[in-house]
Structures are given as structure tokens and as C-alpha cells.
Amino acid sequence: MTPLHISSFSRGDSGGNPAGVVISDRLPDPDTMQQIARELGYSETTFAAPQGGGWKVRYYAPVGEVAFCGHATIALGAALGQQNGAGRYDLHLRDDDITVEAMQVGTDWHAALQSPATWSKPMAEDLLLALLSYFGLSQDDLDPAFPPTLGFAGVRHGILALKDRSKLAAMSYPFDAMQALMLDHDLVTVSLLHFRSPRAITSRNAFASGGVVEDPATGAAAAALGGALVDLEWDGLQEGGQFSISQGEDMGMPSELTVEVTGTKGGSVRVSGAARWMNASQ
Structure with missing residues (x-):
């Protein structure tokens, strides 16, 4: 074993x-x-x-x-x-x-x-304000095209989109406070996004609930985002299609995820990518 x-x-x-x-x-x-x-x-x-x-x-x-x-x-x-x-x-x-x-x-x-099947809904104001405070952000930092969202694809995720790529690069938060907040709201991760274009996204993903500061690639959050974008009828995705997520760049662990949706609200989302074998010491 x-x-x-x-x-x-x-x-x-x-x-x-x-x-x-x-x-x-x-x-x-x-x-x-x-x-x-x-x-x-x-x-x-x-x-x-x-x-x-x-x-x-x-x-x-x-x-x-x-x-x-x-x-x-x-x-x-x-x-x-x-x-x-x-x-x-x-x-x-x-x-x-x-x-x-x-x-x-x-x-x-x-x-x-x-x-698994997906769903999304608007993020509650109290949770949004707490997340903004912990990430050191304001309402003005949010991308108005994508509303703060709760997304689900097997587990729950908070999703926030930022206007400025530099704000994404500067992501930090108080670990213990964020972990407690995520556990209180049953959030497995919190995704911060920047839309380079409607179908090319840069992401960072806080995973304090699991005892880890950040994930360099998060397939479950990518699936939840796919479901949320279909629900929002984002860039024609209600007809089906795909988009890409670049993650881990700010950690020195560049990652690429391809996300494909059918356009059916609540439907399963396909997330794909490459795999590489590592040594036990890595």
C-alpha cells in the first residue's frame, strides 16, 4: 500500500x-x-x-x-x-x-x-463582507460582471472575481480566522478569480478549511465555477462550451485546467488536465 x-x-x-x-x-x-x-x-x-x-x-x-x-x-x-x-x-x-x-x-x-451535479446562488452579504475583510479587499475591488457567488460541485465554494490582476497576486489572509469562517459556512475553498477574457481565467484558491493555505490547482472549484457560469448565462455557455483556468502561477506551481459544460443548469461539469508523477521527496 x-x-x-x-x-x-x-x-x-x-x-x-x-x-x-x-x-x-x-x-x-x-x-x-x-x-x-x-x-x-x-x-x-x-x-x-x-x-x-x-x-x-x-x-x-x-x-x-x-x-x-x-x-x-x-x-x-x-x-x-x-x-x-x-x-x-x-x-x-x-x-x-x-x-x-x-x-x-x-x-x-x-x-x-x-x-457531481452543480448549483450556485448569490453569496450572503455577511459572508461577503467577512471574506473581503480577511482578504484585505473592498467592494470596489470586485469585478461587477461576476457577482459574489456560492458554487457547488460535490462540495461548496465561495467565488469572488477581482478587477485587478495585481490584487489577485497579493492574496493573503489570516489563516485561523479564515479557517473558522469557512467551517462555519461549510466552504471547502474560496476562489479568487481574474477574468483575462470571458473564457480565460486566472485563479487563486484558499483552502484553510483543509489545513492548507492555498491549492495550486483545484478541480472541484473549477467544476463549481463551470456550473455557476452556466447559471449566469456567461458568454454563451448556456449553449455549452469550454473555458480555461490558469492557477498556481503566483505560487510557482503553474497549472492549467480545461472546463467543459453542457449548458444544462445543474448539470455535471467535465474538468480535465495533465498529470505528472513525482518523487516521494517532492
């Missing part, structure tokens, strides 16, 4: 978001999974075991279980592809059933997840 170390949504031989992947005949008990995730120290570690014709999957952050994690699903898909061949794999999560597709591109592995 040796963990694999795989970085998802990488750019070539660099960047991406590292995840632990443990594939075994049966899932370890919850305490063991938590201990492994804590020792690895990645934002999430995924555990998978055969179940029927698919795979039973659980995700653990260093401080607890997470219902769904995008980048760890991409890492798992790439690992299953390398071990069992390209194709689609059915995943039975704690709260949902989803799929991941493994694809080989030359010698590299890519994967694409289909998220």
Missing part, C-alpha cells in the same frame, strides 16, 4: 497540484487513511479499492475527510490508466457516483473527471 505521488493539472514537467494516491484491495480504516494523508501533507490524498465494476473512493485532507476533490480524482484517473489502460472508470464516492476518464497522450497521462 505504497502511496503514489502525482501532480494534477501540470504544465509539462512542472507545476500542478500534488496528491497522494493509494490503490489497494480494500480501503484502510478511516483513522489509517487520515494518518496517511496527514503524513503525506498534500492538500488531499485519495484512496481507492475495487467495488463491483468500479472503484470505491475516499478523499482525505491533512485535517479531515473531504467529500470530493478534483485534483486527486485526476491523479487517481491517471494512476488507474497507467495500471489498467486508458478508458472510463466509475467512482463511488462518499456522497456521489462520478466517472473519470484516463487518456494517454504520447508518453504522458491525462484525465478528465465528470463532477
